Amino acid sequence: xxxxxxxxxxxxxxxxxxxxxxxxxxxxxxxxxxxxxxxxxxxxxxxxxxxxxxxxxxxxxxxxxxxxxxxxxxxxxxxxxxxxxxxxxxxxxxxxxxxxxxxxxxxxxxxxxxxxxxxxxxxxxxxx
Amino acid sequence: xxxxxxxxxxxxxxxxxxxxxxxxxxxxxxxxxxxxxxxxxxxxxxxxxxxxxxxxxxxxxxxxxxxxxxxxxxxxxxxxxxxxxxxxxxxxxxxxxxxxxxxxxxxxxxxxxxxxxxxxxxxxxxxxxxxxxxxxxxxxxxxxx
Numbered sequence: 001x002x003x004x005x006x007x008x009x010x011x012x013x014x015x016x017x018x019x020x021x022x023x024x025x026x027x028x029x030x031x032x033x034x035x036x037x038x039x040x041x042x043x044x045x046x047x048x049x050x051x052x053x054x055x056x057x058x059x060x061x062x063x064x065x066x067x068x069x070x071x072x073x074x075x076x077x078x079x080x081x082x083x084x085x086x087x088x089x090x091x092x093x094x095x096x097x098x099x100x101x102x103x104x105x106x107x108x109x110x111x112x113x114x115x116x117x118x119x120x121x122x123x124x125x126x127x128x
Numbered sequence: 129x130x131x132x133x134x135x136x137x138x139x140x141x142x143x144x145x146x147x148x149x150x151x152x153x154x155x156x157x158x159x160x161x162x163x164x165x166x167x168x169x170x171x172x173x174x175x176x177x178x179x180x181x182x183x184x185x186x187x188x189x190x191x192x193x194x195x196x197x198x199x200x201x202x203x204x205x206x207x208x209x210x211x212x213x214x215x216x217x218x219x220x221x222x223x224x225x226x227x228x229x230x231x232x233x234x235x236x237x238x239x240x241x242x243x244x245x246x247x248x249x250x251x252x253x254x255x256x257x258x259x260x261x262x263x264x265x266x267x268x269x270x271x272x273x
Contacts, residue, residue, distance in 0.1 A: 027228065030221050037214075049197075052185045055178050075171070079164035086157055107168075114172045118179035 029078035036071040065123035072115040080108035148242035159213035216249035
């Protein structure tokens with residue numbers, strides 16, 4: 001085993017065992033999405049309407065708020081992974097690719113933060 | 129390196145004959161992007177407006193409804209589009225779980241399930257909206273607007 005070049009140092013070590021990580025995370029979040037979003041859709045359809053008092057009452061229920069926070073984290077993680085794959089496939093310029101991947105990470109983190117904080121504010125009774 | 133420019137580079141969508149399996153593949157990405165951007169922004173905006181008080185929530189709803197509270201054309205296009213994208217992405221996602229297990233690659237089976245996904249998503253979208261708008265449709269047909 002060589003010590004000089006990068007290739008020489010890694011030759012013979014096998015894979016980093018990271019190759020399937022992204023793929024597997026995408027599947028885990030997809031499976032969780034099936035459950036969480038089905039629950040979300042059915043819950044909305046069961047509400048009498050989507051007016052302010054109905055929605056804020058619903059979001060104030062502890063189990064609803066918990067499920068909504070889990071849903072938000074899961075959805076934004078799933079969409080971050082998915083958008084990344086699309087960008088890697090279609091954007092060839094390395095600088096543009098880096099910039100857009102940075103952007104989707106900001107978007108996913110920002111969107112999730114806005115949604116989770118909003119749910120928490122309503123659930124803890126702070127809704128004005 | 130020299131290459132005969134008349135010969136297509138492979139893989140290349142524009143040179144292959146289209147089939148249901150290619151259609152669901154590209155629709156999965158398009159629906160996914162739509163849900164990720166439009167759906168994600170709408171979801172965060174909806175929750176933020178609910179957390180910002182009744183007036184903010186009302187102005188959120190105003191974008192998608194007419195004065196009586198019924199859905200307007202913007203609401204129909206965005207919510208209709210998102211529900212179709214959701215069903216398309218969900219059904220094809222479930223199909224991918226089966227493919228991930230190594231099943232369903234036989235040509236006829238693959239084609240059949242791809243078609244079922246596409247038609248299933250359209251029918252589920254129409255079914256859901258027919259059900260949602262049914263009371264309004266009944267009122268219109270009874271002459272009560």
